[in-house]
Amino acid sequence: MNSTALIHHRYAPPVGFNAPQVSTYKASTVIFESVSAMRERNWQSKDGYTYGLHGTPTTFTLEAKLATLEGGEHCLLTPSGLASIACVNLALLCSGDEVLIPSNCYGPNLAMAQNELSRYGITHQLYDAMNPEDLSVKLSSRTKLVWLEAAGSVTMEFPDLIALIRVCQEYGVTTALDNTWGAGLAFNAFDLNVDITIHALTKYPSGSANLLMGSVVTKDDALFHQIRRCHMHFGWGVGANDVEAVLVGLHTIVLRYAAQDQAARGLACYLQKQDAIAQVLHPALDGAIGHVAWKKICGNKAAGIFSVVFKPQFTQAQIDCFCESLKLFKLGYSWAGPMSLVVPYKLETMRAEWPAGVARGCLVRFCIGLEDVTDLQQDLAQSLQTLGVNVL
Ligand SMILES: Cc1ncc(COP(=O)(O)O)c(C=O)c1O
Incomplete structure (x- = not known):
């Protein structure tokens, strides 16, 4: 027996295995049947597999379930809730743009703007989430993204999301909600017309304090593809075992x-x-x-x-x-x-x-x-x- 026989073993398990929990597929390499299949495969489409980073049956399943949980259409997985915030910022903001952040936000969201986005010429301002008028006066032609959070971090104020989103829509500015507190269960963010949600899956979806992961959910196809391209270019992958653990967590x-x-x-x-x-x-x-x-x-x-x-x-x-x-x-x-x-x-x-x-x-x-x-x-x-x- 040589190593080739073990690596290229001819046994293939019977098809048709089914169970309540989706199998945990692990791959960097995905095998193609032909060169033409390889050339034709489009990594941006979810109707097939290209490379581990672009998705496996396990990650696609979790993404689909999370999109359902949050009332959206599309979902991307990131290595942490904070990475999801970074993914949205980097996909949507360019040098010269401004992002508005609630003053009671999850602290590292602000720290990212202060320490990292500023290095790319992206400015930020804090607004009072309990006062839609304050948001309104801070919006300008440079504002390209408004972060929302409900309830506020640590002080737990619940903002009038409907009024805040209405203000952003009047100015045609994209909104992104940190939906970790609501978890897709307290309210449906997309019914409120939010454009993007991020969710620290580290919290409720995992439920076991044993992993870090994040998601970005959208309903809009164009917005999703814009974020997806950025997500891919930065190479944000997640581990299959952690995806499996979140899938287990979602059951309860x-x-x-x-x-x-x-x-x-x-x-x-x-x-x-x-x-x-x-x-x-x-x-x-x-x-x-x-x-x-x-x-x-x-x-x-x-x-x-x-x-x-x-x-x-x-x-x-x-x-x-x-x-x-x-x-x-x-x-x-x-x-x-x-x-x-x-x-x-x-x-x-x-x-x-x-x-x-x-x-x-x-x-x-x-x-x-x-x-x-x-x-x-x-x-x-x-x-x-x-x-x-x-x-x-
Ligand atoms: C509201 C909120 N958003 C985002 C995050 C970031 O999640 P992670 O720890 O997965 O980066 C946290 C973590 O505490 C959080 O509380």
């Missing part, structure tokens, strides 16, 4: 999203009653910033993530100690995984101005996992006691 995303939402709301209400807390930031709570827009757009759905602001009498050291005293909530970034997480943020270092409507004090963000909610509440109670306050 609806159940997990609802369960984490319910648990988070229960804990948010519990914290709202505590003496130590000045404000709970969760768009589903009555009186929350953007609550009316949230209700109109999301009905009654929300992600399992919220923040609290402690009363100003507590020092940062005390709040850091509160976070460290939690036993089930682990200190860690990201969200939508099985384990509950906590992060003490220094809001004053993240925003140019303290956000309107947010109480002054130390801010802590909670991401609710899949633990028993009674255990999580007990954990919060025992840690609040370390602050020397009355705990209900």
Whole structure:
């Protein structure tokens, strides 16, 4: 037996294998039947295979499912949620253009504009997502892209997406929504006329905090091809095992999203009653910033993530100690995984101005996992006691 017989083995498995989970195809090389087939194959078309980077049955399946999840038509996979933001920026923006970003955006979106897009002569401005008029006055003939995010990062304000998108449409400017919070489940972004969504699949679609991946979804064919060309030229590939894991995650995303939402709301209400807390930031709570827009757009759905602001009498050291005293909530970034997480943020270092409507004090963000909610509440109670306050 020589190596050739092993590499070019004549056995071919019977066709027709079928199972609930699509098989995990792994390839850089794709084999062609003939030179003409090789020459005719167009990497931009999804009716065949050209090279691993351009797609396999596994990546095409995930892309199709994600397009359905988000209410779009086309989907591209990228190595992370942040890479999806980069992909949209680089596909749509040229030197001399401007991008507008909400002031409560996911921080690295802004950092990309400040540190990277600026090197290509692309400028940016922040706008107040809670004030469509502010967006309107910042739009100019140089604005080629407006980022949207709902709810806002860390402070959880829910913007009136309908009004913001209407302003952009009046100016003919492309909109891209970071749809990670809504996950395609809280609302349908394309029904609101958004042009592009990006989604950190790292969060709910994975659901296990075990991988990084992102997607870009569009409905418009021309926009999709523009983004796809850029995606291909930069060589953004994803690993087949990670694609497989996201496909597994999608089977349960609806159940997990609802369960984490319910648990988070229960804990948010519990914290709202505590003496130590000045404000709970969760768009589903009555009186929350953007609550009316949230209700109109999301009905009654929300992600399992919220923040609290402690009363100003507590020092940062005390709040850091509160976070460290939690036993089930682990200190860690990201969200939508099985384990509950906590992060003490220094809001004053993240925003140019303290956000309107947010109480002054130390801010802590909670991401609710899949633990028993009674255990999580007990954990919060025992840690609040370390602050020397009355705990209900
Ligand atoms: C709203 C939002 N968008 C994008 C990202 C980026 O995702 P990734 O960690 O996959 O780059 C994150 C990550 O925390 C996020 O919270």
